[in-house]
Amino acid sequence: MSELLFYAMAVIALLGGLGVIFSKSPMGSVLSLLGSFFALAVIYLLAGFHFMAAVQILVYAGAIMVLFLFVIMLLNLGGMGTRFELSAAPLTRARSQIAAAVAAGVGLAGLIAVQRASLPRIAQGGAPERIDDINQIAIALFGRYSLPFQAVSVLLLTTMVAVLVLAKRRTRESGQ
Amino acid sequence: MNVPSEHLFFLSAGLFSLGVLGFLVRRNVIVTLMCVELMLNAANLAFLAASRMHSTPEALDVQGPVFSIFVITVAAAEAAVGLALVIALYRLKQSVESDSASEMKG
Numbered sequence: 001m002s003e004l005l006f007y008a009m010a011v012i013a014l015l016g017g018l019g020v021i022f023s024k025s026p027m028g029s030v031l032s033l034l035g036s037f038f039a040l041a042v043i044y045l046l047a048g049f050h051f052m053a054a055v056q057i058l059v060y061a062g063a064i065m066v067l068f069l070f071v072i073m074l075l076n077l078g079g080m081g082t083r084f085e086l087s088a089a090p091l092t093r094a095r096s097q098i099a100a101a102v103a104a105g106v107g108l109a110g111l112i113a114v115q116r117a118s119l120p121r122i123a124q125g126g127a128p129e130r131i132d133d134i135n136q137i138a139i140a141l142f143g144r145y146s147l148p149f150q151a152v153s154v155l156l157l158t159t160m161v162a163v164l165v166l167a168k169r170r171t172r173e174s175g176q
Numbered sequence: 177m178n179v180p181s182e183h184l185f186f187l188s189a190g191l192f193s194l195g196v197l198g199f200l201v202r203r204n205v206i207v208t209l210m211c212v213e214l215m216l217n218a219a220n221l222a223f224l225a226a227s228r229m230h231s232t233p234e235a236l237d238v239q240g241p242v243f244s245i246f247v248i249t250v251a252a253a254e255a256a257v258g259l260a261l262v263i264a265l266y267r268l269k270q271s272v273e274s275d276s277a278s279e280m281k282g
Contacts (some may be wrong), residue, residue, distance in 0.1 A: 030210065048231075059240075071263065077272065110193070140239070162257055166260035
C-alpha cells in the first residue's frame with residue numbers, strides 16, 4: 001500500500017517539475033513547484049523521515065514559496081486570468097534542443113551510475129520506521145557539525161544584509 | 177515502505193535533470209530560480225535516500241538529515257538573494273527575462 005503511494009507521489013513530483021518548466025505564467029510554475037514539494041514531503045514521511053517532512057513543508061512550502069509568490073505579485077507578473085496553461089514554447093527556441101540533450105544526459109548519467117553502483121542492501125526486516133531521530137540530529141548538529149552550523153548562521157546574517165542592500169530602493173538623498 | 181533505495185535515487189536523478197532542463201531553457205529569471213530549488217530538492221532526496229540505505233534499527237544514520245538541513249538553509253538564503261537580484265533587475269530593465277540583461281555578452 002505504502003509502496004503504491006510512494007510511486008504515485010514520485011509521479012506527482014516529476015509532473016510538478018514538468019509543470020514548472022512548461023507553465024506559461026510564473027504563477028503556474030510556483031503552484032507546480034508547490035505540488036512537487038508536497039509530494040516530496042509525503043515521500044520523506046513514507047521513507048521514515050518525519051522531521052524532514054515537517055521541515056520541507058515549513059521551510060519550502062511555507063517560506064520559500066511565499067517569497068516567490070510575494071515577488072511575482074510585487075512585480076505584477078501573474079499574468080491575466082487564472083487558467084493554468086502549459087506551453088512547449090521553451091523547447092522550441094533555438095539551441096534549447098541542446099539544453100534538452102544536456103539535461104537528458106545528466107539524468108541518464110545519474111540513472112546509469114545508480115544502476116552500476118552496488119548499493120548495500122537494506123538490512124533484513126526493511127529500513128527503520130523512523131530514521132531522523134531529532135535527538136541524534138541535534139547531537140550531530142551541535143557536536144560534530146558545530147562549525148558548519150555556525151558558518152551557516154554567518155551565511156544567514158550575510159544574506160539578510162545583502163538582501164537589504166540589493167532590494168532597498170535607492171533615493172536621491174542617499175547619493176547613488 | 178519496502179521500496180528499494182535505487183528507486184529513490186532514480187526519482188532524485190529525474191528531478192535533478194528536470195531542474196537542469198528548466199534552468200537551461202527558461203528565460204524568466206524567477207522560473208530559473210525555481211528550477212535551482214528543484215535541483216536542490218533532488219540533492220536532498222539523494223542525501224536522505226543514502227541515509228536510509230545506511231541505517232539499521234540499531235544504528236541510525238543521521239548524516240543525511242543533517243546535510244539536508246544545511247542544504248535547505250542554503251537554499252533559503254539563495255532564494256532570498258536571488259529574488260532580491262530579480263527585484264533589482266526589474267527596477268533596472270522593467271523586465272525579468274534574462275535576455276534583457278546582455279550588456280556583458282561581448
